[in-house]
Amino acid sequence: GENVEQHPSTLSVQEGDSAVIKCTYSDSASNYFPWYKQELGKRPQLIIDIRSNVGEKKDQRIAVTLNKTAKHFSLHITETQPEDSAVYFCAARAFGNEKLTFGTGTRLTIIP
Amino acid sequence: DAMVIQNPRYQVTQFGKPVTLSCSQTLNHNVMYWYQQKSSQAPKLLFHYYDKDFNNEADTPDNFQSRRPNTSFCFLDIRSPGLGDAAMYLCATSEGGANTGELFFGEGSRLTVL
Numbered sequence: 001g002e003n004v005e006q007h008p009s010t011l012s013v014q015e016g017d018s019a020v021i022k023c024t025y026s027d028s029a030s031n032y033f034p035w036y037k038q039e040l041g042k043r044p045q046l047i048i049d050i051r052s053n054v055g056e057k058k059d060q061r062i063a064v065t066l067n068k069t070a071k072h073f074s075l076h077i078t079e080t081q082p083e084d085s086a087v088y089f090c091a092a093r094a095f096g097n098e099k100l101t102f103g104t105g106t107r108l109t110i111i112p
Numbered sequence: 113d114a115m116v117i118q119n120p121r122y123q124v125t126q127f128g129k130p131v132t133l134s135c136s137q138t139l140n141h142n143v144m145y146w147y148q149q150k151s152s153q154a155p156k157l158l159f160h161y162y163d164k165d166f167n168n169e170a171d172t173p174d175n176f177q178s179r180r181p182n183t184s185f186c187f188l189d190i191r192s193p194g195l196g197d198a199a200m201y202l203c204a205t206s207e208g209g210a211n212t213g214e215l216f217f218g219e220g221s222r223l224t225v226l
Contacts, residue, residue: 032213043202043217044155087152098143098162098208100215102154 002027006103023090024072030092118218133188133221135203142208144186149200198225
């Protein structure tokens with residue numbers, strides 16, 4: 001089955017700087033890669049996703065890049081703000097498979 | 113406006129006393145999932161339904177059962193909760209199909225076992 005590794009497990013950045021979180025996946029059949037943000041005590045919420053026919057996707061301060069050959073994808077947050085502090089999970093799903101496999105999570109702390 | 117609704121939000125039970133958590137959805141999605149999440153760990157899939165087809169994860173204990181009586185509702189039954197079952201239980205839905213995308217999560221049910 002799919003295995004998703006996520007790094008780093010914790011990340012602290014100064015407000016206004018950029019944050020990058022990286023994930024690798026094992027199943028070459030995976031074609032859908034979402035990123036979820038989870039604030040303390042709340043449900044995971046989708047912030048951005050990318051499919052395997054695209055190499056990069058951007059939404060305001062958030063971008064995701066995908067390297068299918070190397071089987072890794074990354075989340076980039078620019079101009080970080082205190083409200084970006086949360087746990088971020090990457091995930092991967094194979095074509096035709098309903099199961100979404102999550103990475104282990106990154107606790108991002110934005111230092112004011 | 114809530115699309116995936118879980119009840120109760122907080123459940124306290126005694127060791128060994130059965131518990132049922134419920135999930136309902138207004139999205140008419142084919143797939144419903146139950147995840148277990150412990151203290152900022154990744155959500156761990158317990159099982160999911162594609163319509164009426166039940167898909168159990170290999171490492172889900174027999175203590176956990178599920179029912180989906182119709183498209184809108186899905187239940188998680190914990191037959192004999194142990195201390196290790198204390199967690200947040202998240203229900204989620206997705207459209208299903210070959211090109212399925214986003215999971216829509218409910219607010220979760222936090223289970224405490226005394």
